[in-house]
Amino acid sequence: xxxxxxxxxxxxxxxxxxxxxxxxxxxxxxxxxxxxxxxxxxxxxxxxxxxxxxxxxxxxxxxxxxxxxxxxxxxxxxxxxxxxxxxxxxxxxxxxxxxxxxxxxxxxxxxxxxxxxxxxxxxxxxxxxxxxxxxxxxxxxxxxxxxxxxxxxxxxxxxxxxxxxxxxxxxxxxxxxxxxxxxxxxxxxxxxxxxxxxxxxxxxxxxxxxxxxxxxxxxxxxxxxxxxxxxxxxxxxxxx
Numbered sequence: 001x002x003x004x005x006x007x008x009x010x011x012x013x014x015x016x017x018x019x020x021x022x023x024x025x026x027x028x029x030x031x032x033x034x035x036x037x038x039x040x041x042x043x044x045x046x047x048x049x050x051x052x053x054x055x056x057x058x059x060x061x062x063x064x065x066x067x068x069x070x071x072x073x074x075x076x077x078x079x080x081x082x083x084x085x086x087x088x089x090x091x092x093x094x095x096x097x098x099x100x101x102x103x104x105x106x107x108x109x110x111x112x113x114x115x116x117x118x119x120x121x122x123x124x125x126x127x128x129x130x131x132x133x134x135x136x137x138x139x140x141x142x143x144x145x146x147x148x149x150x151x152x153x154x155x156x157x158x159x160x161x162x163x164x165x166x167x168x169x170x171x172x173x174x175x176x177x178x179x180x181x182x183x184x185x186x187x188x189x190x191x192x193x194x195x196x197x198x199x200x201x202x203x204x205x206x207x208x209x210x211x212x213x214x215x216x217x218x219x220x221x222x223x224x225x226x227x228x229x230x231x232x233x234x235x236x237x238x239x240x
Contacts, residue, residue, distance in 0.1 A: 010207050020203040028196035035188050036104070039181035040133045041140040043148055044118060045172050047077045047126040047155075056165040069171075077126035080170060084128060084154055085109055088147070097146045098139070105134035107143060117176075127175070137181035144178045 011017040048069040054076070087093070088109045091101060099107045112118030112129040121127075130147045134140040152172050159169050 006208060006211070007204060010204060010211070016203075016207050020200060020207070023203065024196045024199040027199045028192040031195040032188050032192040035191050036135040038133050038135060038184040038187060039137040039140045040131065040184050041137075041144045041179050041181040042115070042129065042131040042176070043144050043174065043178045044112065044115065044176040045128045045130075045148065045151065046073075046175050047081050047128070047170050048072070048173050049077065049170055050168060052167060054168045054170075056168055069173075073125055077170065080155070081111060081126035081128055083158070084151055085111060087154055088150065093150065097143050097150060099132075099143060105132065105136075105139055105143060107132050107147065109147065128172070133184065134181075140181040141178065148172075148174075148178070 011020075049072045051066045051069055053067055053072065094101070094107060097107065099105050108114060108129075108131040110129055112121075112127040114131065115129050118127055118129060128151055130144055130151075132140045132143040132147070134143065155170060155172060
């Protein structure tokens with residue numbers, strides 16, 4: 001209890017509290033403005049089958065009927081989306097897109113589970129979600145565009161390797177086009193708040209420590225020592 005009274009007393013002191021608060025605010029502002037701003041751009045895509053479905057008719061005189069591609073979502077498409085997501089989440093693909101392993105640009109490719117707008121429906125559809133965070137707005141926009149193109153290229157390559165008929169090729173449809181890069185300030189606010197708290201706590205700790213050191217170095221009062229019968233203080237005897 002005495003400890004907290006001492007802390008509150010230090011905060012109320014004009015020579016400690018106000019200067020410390022001002023210093024903490026200055027450091028927090030510097031951290032906020034010196035920390036680079038991150039920009040986020042994203043895109044959402046979905047896989048779809050052609051209108052004639054995924055089967056090539058064996059008799060040209062009896063062609064298959066046409067179906068709305070948006071009504072043909074199936075487990076097969078979800079599996080294909082999963083294959084694409086796994087194949088694109090490699091260091092080699094990231095480097096190809098311009099994302100260094102320890103660089104300032106980060107890329108996320110998944111089925112939309114990290115996107116609140118797709119979270120409720122990502123398990124029901126073959127979505128491919130791309131999100132890029134970078135300290136450069138232009139870089140974030142460019143990497144998203146490259147990732148979208150790489151998804152389409154990877155899908156076409158795999159279908160070619162499996163010798164699938166061209167008329168049955170799965171296509172990639174943009175659900176949400178590449179968004180304009182938006183500044184992400186949450187990291188800067190968190191860093192500034194942490195700096196504010198850290199400077200204030202360290203300052204209070206230093207002030208408290210100095211007061212304790214000064215207090216322990218004060219000369220003791222002779223009245224605190226017992227007096228012998230001959231009228232001589234024990235401290236005097238020790239000093240002789």
